[in-house]
Amino acid sequence: MRIINRKPSRVVSVALGLVPFVATITAYTIASHYRRLENPADKLLPSLESMGEAFWRMAAVPDRRSGDLLLWLDTFASLWRLGTGMAVSTLLALLFGIAIGFIPHVRGALAPYLATFSLIPPITVLPILFLTFGLGELAKIALIVIGTAPVMIRYTAQAVLDIPREMIIKAETLGASVWQMVTRLVLPQVLPKLISCLRLSLVPAWIFLISAEAIASTSGLGYRIFLVRRYLAMDVILPYVVWITLLAFLLDRALLLLSRRAFRWHHLGGDAL
Amino acid sequence: MNASAKLSVQGLSKFYDGMPVLERVNLDVAPGTFCTIVGASGCGKSTFLRMLLSQEHPTRGQILLDGKPLPAEPTPDRGIVFQKYSVFTHLSVAENLVLASEFEAAPLTGKLFGSGKRKALDDIGELLERIGLSAASDRYPAQLSGGMQQRLAIAQALVKKPRILLLDEPFGALDPGIRLDMHELLLSLWNDLGMTVFMVTHDIHEAFKLGTRLLVFDKIRHDPQAPEAYGATITYDLPLNKPSFGDRDPQDIAGAIRAAGTPGQSSPSPINHP
Structure with missing residues (x-):
């Protein structure tokens, strides 16, 4: 065979x-x-044992100076930034993506601007963000939003454009208003694709998060890695990298599961990955 | 039940980028007529249907519905069944059928909940039974066969009791056996509801079997040096009397149409039939 x-x-x-x-x-x-x-x-x-010890120290032994459990402090800080940033991006993608994809006048007004804006390398905006928003949380979340939202908006707008014209016309002949078409046709058709887009956008989102934390922060997974780098502490860095990878993997699976549960019709054709 | 509509097409032309697709189409259709439309690929019969739907607009001329110009966009007075993508893939069979009443009852959300939803679902029970999808009411369109999907599409298009039903090659993708079932369903619905029907089809036998009036779209003039120079119009307009159906042999008429179409041209014959 x-x-x-x-x-x-x-x-x-x-x-x-x-x-x-x-x-x-x-x-x-x-x-x-x-x-x-x-x-x-x-x-x-470092040996696996020493990495295990270092990880245990970060996760379960309170820090001598601050008394915090550093791993959980970092994880919480990073996930909060990532979650807030991606929530804002998703919201923007829905609002602008549907408006651009569904209403030709809005498309005419915003699509060229968006296409231009999305080509700005987000990291180059980081100094501007730090200068305008200071070194606090806002600048880091803004970087994630600026880095992911334009692509997500474009993807969502394209998903709206990909809805077969036949379906939209059918909805019109069934007496739907524009708003009703948004709630009953466009939104349900687009949401599963937006989840796929969100899963893909999490990859650059992590990059922007870690970058922002590395440059100016006092907590977070990226901050910790770049801090202990000074002491050549590979026994902390490597477990942190694995931990970040695990978090990213779990987030991705959770979103896939959500999509399968909430939009069963979308997965009937059988899908991979 | 619902009053069907008198439709009048006057001096209709449609150009794409300066190229004529349809020219000087004139037509008056009495209420309750079942018009079948045949013609070669690209002769503008689907364009004609899209203009009846207001999906596209005439370059010249006008379409009057009971003496008034058609609305500029698709409205519930004209139902439509496409060859595919006619039903909503994210809704189950039953949800597809109650959607129109949800639009009507809930202007803000377009969705009914609780007792309102149950009432709407009860109301479509008979319709589900009629199209033979009672057992499949919870399934999504992707889980239905092509024939079941089109039965759903036809039922959905009729929920709003449109005065005109437009069908764009609705059975083009179905097996011959399934087509016969669909013909029966469509004819019985038409008998009950009495709406005016326009159906585009590639199948000349289907056109003769279903219609009370057959319209053939074809180009009258043809310039071999510039095949795009002239548009098509209605070349044959045959009233079909059901009882005398036996007198007419579809093959003969199909042959006559083909002979009269574009003699001596290498272009596809106006009527494609098996």
């Missing part, structure tokens, strides 16, 4: 999926082991 027609069973599939993870960890452990054989004080590739 050709290899393209051979399908792995569920067990084999899970096992195959685990292989690259196990291989990476094994390779790291071996490299770390030999490096520490040469220099027991090596900081670049």
Whole structure:
């Protein structure tokens, strides 16, 4: 049988999926082991145990100076910024995306401006944000919004334009007003696509969050990584990177689950990833 | 039940980018007529239907409904069934059918809740039964066969009791066996409701079987050097009397139409039939 027609069973599939993870960890452990054989004080590739200890220290032992559990403090601060920023972006995407996609006059007025605005590299705006909003939370959230909202608005507007014209005309012949078409046709058709867009936008959102925290902050996952970098504390940095990855993964899965639950019709065709 | 409409088309022309698609179309249709429209691909029959729907507007001439110009945009007095995308994919069968009454009853949200919703759902029970979708009322369109989807589309288009029903190749994507069921459903609904029907079809047999009046769209003039120079118009306007249907052989008439169409041209024959 050709290899393209051979399908792995569920067990084999899970096992195959685990292989690259196990291989990476094994390779790291071996490299770390030999490096520490040469220099027991090596900081670049700390052992899994020392990383575990460092993670435990960050998560469960109160900080000597402030008395805080640093990991949870950082996680809460970062997720709050990320969540607020993405909530604002999502709201903007719905408001402007639907207006631009559904009403030709609004499209004529805003689409060229938006296309231009979305090409500004968001990081270049960061100094402006710090200068105008100060070094507080607002500048960091604003960076996430500026970085993600334009693309999300454009994506949403396109999703509205992709609704088959036939459906919109059908709604008109059923006596719908523009507002009723928005609530009963456009919104439900667009929301599952907006969730997909949100999942994709979380990737740049994390980049903007960590960047903003690295430059000016007193808490947050990005702040911590760039702080302990000064002490070559790879035993903290690596677990933090894994932790951030895990948070991002869980957020992504939660949104997928939400989409499947709330918009079952959208997933009937069977979808991947 | 609902009064059907007298429709009058006067001197209608439609140009796209200066190219004529339809020219000098004149037509008067008595209330309750079942008009079937046939013609070659690209002869403007779907454009004609879209103008009846106000989805597009005539370049010249006018369409009068009971003596008054058509509204400038689609309205509930004209129902429409497209070949596809006719039903709302995010709504179940029952929700698709109650949507129109929800629009009417809830101007702000367009959605009914609680007892209002239950009442609306009860009201469509008979309709569901009639289109044979009672058992499938909770399913989404993606979970229905093509025939079931089109039955839903027809029922949905008739919920508002339109005076004119427009059908744009509604059965084009269906199997022959399913088509026969659809014909029966459509004819019985038309008998009961008495609306004026315009149906575009590629199937000449279907056009003869269903219609009380057959309209053939074709180009009268044809310039081989500039095939786009002239638009199409109604070349045949045949009243079809149901009882005398047997006298007319669709094949003969189809042959006559083809012969009269664009003689000696390599362009596709005006009527495509199996």
